[in-house]
Amino acid sequence: MGETPSYDLAGQIIGLAMKVHSTLGGGFLESVYQNALAFELTRAGMAFQTSVPLKVKYEGAIVGEFEADMLIANTLIIENKAVQTLAVAHEVQLVNYLTATGINEGLLLNFGAEKLQFKKKFRTYRAAGPN
Numbered sequence: 001m002g003e004t005p006s007y008d009l010a011g012q013i014i015g016l017a018m019k020v021h022s023t024l025g026g027g028f029l030e031s032v033y034q035n036a037l038a039f040e041l042t043r044a045g046m047a048f049q050t051s052v053p054l055k056v057k058y059e060g061a062i063v064g065e066f067e068a069d070m071l072i073a074n075t076l077i078i079e080n081k082a083v084q085t086l087a088v089a090h091e092v093q094l095v096n097y098l099t100a101t102g103i104n105e106g107l108l109l110n111f112g113a114e115k116l117q118f119k120k121k122f123r124t125y126r127a128a129g130p131n
Helices: 006-024 030-043 088-101
Strands: 048-058 061-072 076-081 105-110 117-122
Touching (some): 006 030, 006 117, 030 061, 030 076, 088 105, 088 117
Antiparallel strands (some): 061 076
């Protein structure tokens, strides 16, 4: 089987997230939605990891560590939220994860709103600065 184009992968994940949200509704902790989404991803036969450690390097030294909620097929990071509404800080968090890993695409999913909120984000490229 060939590689799934990222737009198809993102669309499939959004569809599964919508199913989770419509089934559970709002009000649960982020971990509940993440576990339900993991259940759906497994059922769909998608390769994924949860609680993925990410290291931020500066001139070869590890200067920080984060944990991404989910990594799908080693090509797409998912950041799950369960808040009333998404904030710019949530988007920045996901873009930072993308920058730290070199992965190009990510999905920000918010299960806490009345309707599922989702945003697709892309890695930003930074010009090399003086060392």
